[in-house]
Amino acid sequence: MTPDQPTLQFIRQHREEDIHRLALKFAASTDIDLPLALQQIEGWQKARRKLPSWAACEGLLYPPPLSMEQCSSEVTALYKAEICRRITDQSPKPTLLTDLTGGYGVDFAFMARGFDRSTYIERQPVLCATARHNFALLGLDAVTIQEGDSMELLDTLPPQTLLYADPARRDLQGRRTFGIADCTPDLLAHRHRWMNKARHTLIKLSPMLDWHKAVSDLNEGLDSPVVSEVHIVATGNECKELLLLVTPQNGSESPTVTCVNDGQLFSYDPQEETAPPRYAEPQEGGLLYEPNAAIMKASCFEQLSHRYDMPLIGPNSHLLVATRPQNHFPGREFTIDHITSLNKKALQPVLQRIKKANIAVRNFPLSAPELRKRLRIAEGGDVYLFGTTTAGGEHRLLFCTKRG
Numbered sequence: 001m002t003p004d005q006p007t008l009q010f011i012r013q014h015r016e017e018d019i020h021r022l023a024l025k026f027a028a029s030t031d032i033d034l035p036l037a038l039q040q041i042e043g044w045q046k047a048r049r050k051l052p053s054w055a056a057c058e059g060l061l062y063p064p065p066l067s068m069e070q071c072s073s074e075v076t077a078l079y080k081a082e083i084c085r086r087i088t089d090q091s092p093k094p095t096l097l098t099d100l101t102g103g104y105g106v107d108f109a110f111m112a113r114g115f116d117r118s119t120y121i122e123r124q125p126v127l128c129a130t131a132r133h134n135f136a137l138l139g140l141d142a143v144t145i146q147e148g149d150s151m152e153l154l155d156t157l158p159p160q161t162l163l164y165a166d167p168a169r170r171d172l173q174g175r176r177t178f179g180i181a182d183c184t185p186d187l188l189a190h191r192h193r194w195m196n197k198a199r200h201t202l203i204k205l206s207p208m209l210d211w212h213k214a215v216s217d218l219n220e221g222l223d224s225p226v227v228s229e230v231h232i233v234a235t236g237n238e239c240k241e242l243l244l245l246v247t248p249q250n251g252s253e254s255p256t257v258t259c260v261n262d263g264q265l266f267s268y269d270p271q272e273e274t275a276p277p278r279y280a281e282p283q284e285g286g287l288l289y290e291p292n293a294a295i296m297k298a299s300c301f302e303q304l305s306h307r308y309d310m311p312l313i314g315p316n317s318h319l320l321v322a323t324r325p326q327n328h329f330p331g332r333e334f335t336i337d338h339i340t341s342l343n344k345k346a347l348q349p350v351l352q353r354i355k356k357a358n359i360a361v362r363n364f365p366l367s368a369p370e371l372r373k374r375l376r377i378a379e380g381g382d383v384y385l386f387g388t389t390t391a392g393g394e395h396r397l398l399f400c401t402k403r404g
Helices: 005-014 019-025 034-050 065-070 074-089 106-112 125-137 150-156 191-197 211-219 293-298 301-308 344-351 368-375
Strands: 096-099 117-122 143-147 160-165 198-205 227-235 238-246 256-261 264-268 287-291 320-322 331-340 356-362 378-389 395-402
Touching: 005 034, 019 034, 034 065, 074 106, 074 160, 074 198, 074 227, 074 238, 096 106, 106 117, 106 125, 106 160, 117 125, 125 143, 150 191, 160 191, 191 198, 211 227, 211 238, 227 293, 238 293, 256 293, 264 293, 264 301, 301 320, 331 344, 356 368, 368 378
Parallel strands: 096 117, 096 160, 117 143, 160 198, 227 256, 356 378
Antiparallel strands: 198 238, 227 238, 256 264, 287 320, 287 331, 331 395, 378 395
């Protein structure tokens, strides 16, 4: 898979260009491996956004598009490396890591630096060859690459500090799957084997999966709970990963849940006692707070309201209000400029001044597209419009300006 010199020169010369135009322009070229060149150019272009430190490393090889699409971003890989550092700081030496589902090796490469010895296992020979080439360029030492089925190789491993698994979320027909048992390998079917092999196991799952269900599936049928931590990881306000840390000696019926979105972090105990939820009507001139995507996924609105001492607009509004700025709130902050009902007469003075807006709805009888059509306003601009329902059951339109 390593490009020969003419192909390598072609990649370097054209890697800023559109791959479709290159495919047409150089279709008849015989002195280069055009399919390989296009794969490397496309991979590098994606890596500039997704893996900037890798894109800056000259000579790295990039996998086929599907593997590149499925691999972790640098931001999420660094977050997992932080979890690993916390584990290794509290573990006896030497510390050992095994990645049971190596793939392109992004997570492994960032996590392995924190361990004394690390093993990468992958079934596909081409990905093993790519990992061998790339890990050397990235300066990874004390790394072993094993080609094969991790569930077959599991019993040959020495006791591990941490096992890592990112099971493939596609079936044999290439369709997406979400449940733990529907992924490859089926971690539930081999649960006792991998739990007996490691002090900790970190499992990456689809962000579409409900974390309560995932924890329940892993605990089902066992004498005691095994999941100690849940991490919901978002970047750019889009949920990317659900991470479960399995620690059989320290599992909990109520594992700590951490919601992270870039630099925003919120951790809570799902069973922590909070006061009954407070509700308040939004006020013009007041402040509106929208939790980030990770918190939306966790549905920890009452804990958030209690922690920041901010009332919710309604039981299912997922929006909070305040009279003064809240520092370090994990989400977006807005000033409420206008509040109206859906009544045409009440809306008319506001709509005369607003021709476009970014629309979102929370517990509202209309979808965002339906509301946009009804109001006849274009998409975009500096106005943020939230359709929601108050604790008193009143439908309200909040016309806001983003702060910060």
